[in-house]
Amino acid sequence: MKQSCEIVQDLLPLYADKVCSAASRELVETHLGECGDCQKKLAALRDTEFEERLHLEQKEIIGHQASRFRRTAFTVGSCIAGVLMIPVVVCLIVNLATGHSLDWFFIVLTALLVTASLIVVPLMVNRKRGLATLGSFTVSLLLLLLTCCLYSGGHWFWIAAFSVLFGLSVFFTPFVLGQFDSCPVIHGRKGLFTMATDTALLFILLIAIGFYVKNNAYWHPAMLNALVFSGFAWLLFLTIRYLKVNGLVRAGFSVIECTAMAAFVNDIENWILSDNVPGLRNADFSFWGWETFNANISLIVLLSGICIGAILIVCGMIRKKQNP
Numbered sequence: 001m002k003q004s005c006e007i008v009q010d011l012l013p014l015y016a017d018k019v020c021s022a023a024s025r026e027l028v029e030t031h032l033g034e035c036g037d038c039q040k041k042l043a044a045l046r047d048t049e050f051e052e053r054l055h056l057e058q059k060e061i062i063g064h065q066a067s068r069f070r071r072t073a074f075t076v077g078s079c080i081a082g083v084l085m086i087p088v089v090v091c092l093i094v095n096l097a098t099g100h101s102l103d104w105f106f107i108v109l110t111a112l113l114v115t116a117s118l119i120v121v122p123l124m125v126n127r128k129r130g131l132a133t134l135g136s137f138t139v140s141l142l143l144l145l146l147t148c149c150l151y152s153g154g155h156w157f158w159i160a161a162f163s164v165l166f167g168l169s170v171f172f173t174p175f176v177l178g179q180f181d182s183c184p185v186i187h188g189r190k191g192l193f194t195m196a197t198d199t200a201l202l203f204i205l206l207i208a209i210g211f212y213v214k215n216n217a218y219w220h221p222a223m224l225n226a227l228v229f230s231g232f233a234w235l236l237f238l239t240i241r242y243l244k245v246n247g248l249v250r251a252g253f254s255v256i257e258c259t260a261m262a263a264f265v266n267d268i269e270n271w272i273l274s275d276n277v278p279g280l281r282n283a284d285f286s287f288w289g290w291e292t293f294n295a296n297i298s299l300i301v302l303l304s305g306i307c308i309g310a311i312l313i314v315c316g317m318i319r320k321k322q323n324p
């Protein structure tokens with residue numbers, strides 16, 4: 001590169017921005033008239049500048065639109081909240097006028113809070129909208145159950161509350177944990193925490209039911225069934241998530257576990273409930289009557305499961321040997 005080219009190319013950004021002195025501009029223009037290389041450099045510089053400006057303008061437009069959308073959503077949310085306040089005020093006055101105290105008014109209030117949590121909160125909250133909606137919905141629903149329970153003089157609040165929490169937890173715990181994925185304790189252990197939360201809520205719900213029904217015959221079958229079936233869910237979860245083997249071997253073990261559970265379920269229930277439903281021990285392929293039919297099918301399911309599982313495990317081991 002010629003020395004004059006170096007000087008001109010140093011000046012080009014200032015020239016393109018029209019901020020260089022008249023003497024420099026003259027020098028650049030004279031040089032550009034006779035140097036194709038520097039003309040190309042100037043064109044490239046103008047292209048990049050144009051793209052940068054376009055990108056900046058795009059960002060500005062998107063930001064402007066987003067803030068306009070947020071303002072509109074906030075206004076709509078405020079209007080809906082205002083409309084919801086009308087029945088609250090009317091019911092407050094009517095309840096006070098007719099009963100000289102407040103009772104059923106709280107049912108109206110909490111029912112409208114549930115409505116507001118699903119309609120107003122998503123419109124008015126800007127950050128972690130899903131989490132805020134779910135949280136306010138859960139709290140307002142629990143308050144509604146509490147007011148209804150107190151108003152009707154019932155004792156069912158804890159059962160209803162833990163049923164709601166368990167049901168919501170099964171579907172929404174992974175989503176809630178996903179919002180805190182940056183936390184080092186939770187990161188990479190979402191499944192484990194979801195299983196632990198669901199299991200804890202299931203047992204709390206069963207205990208709440210036990211205290212509600214006040215029947216000693218309840219505890220033994222309820223707790224044993226919950227232990228066996230949640231234990232099975234944990235076994236399957238740990239196999240799929242934490243068994244340090246390849247996918248085929250894991251699939252093999254999972255198939256064997258599932259078919260074993262399906263085959264032994266009647267025997268497990270016989271043991272827990274001291275019942276006498278035909279179990280796997282009744283299997284007899286030489287006789288297909290009503291007392292052996294179920295057992296024969298269960299045994300076929302178990303044997304097929306073991307075969308499929310074993311094939312998957314062997315395939316997985318061969319694959320590991322080929323690509324260690």
Ligand SMILES: [Zn+2]
Pocket residue numbers: 004005006008031035036037038
């Ligand atoms: Zn040049």
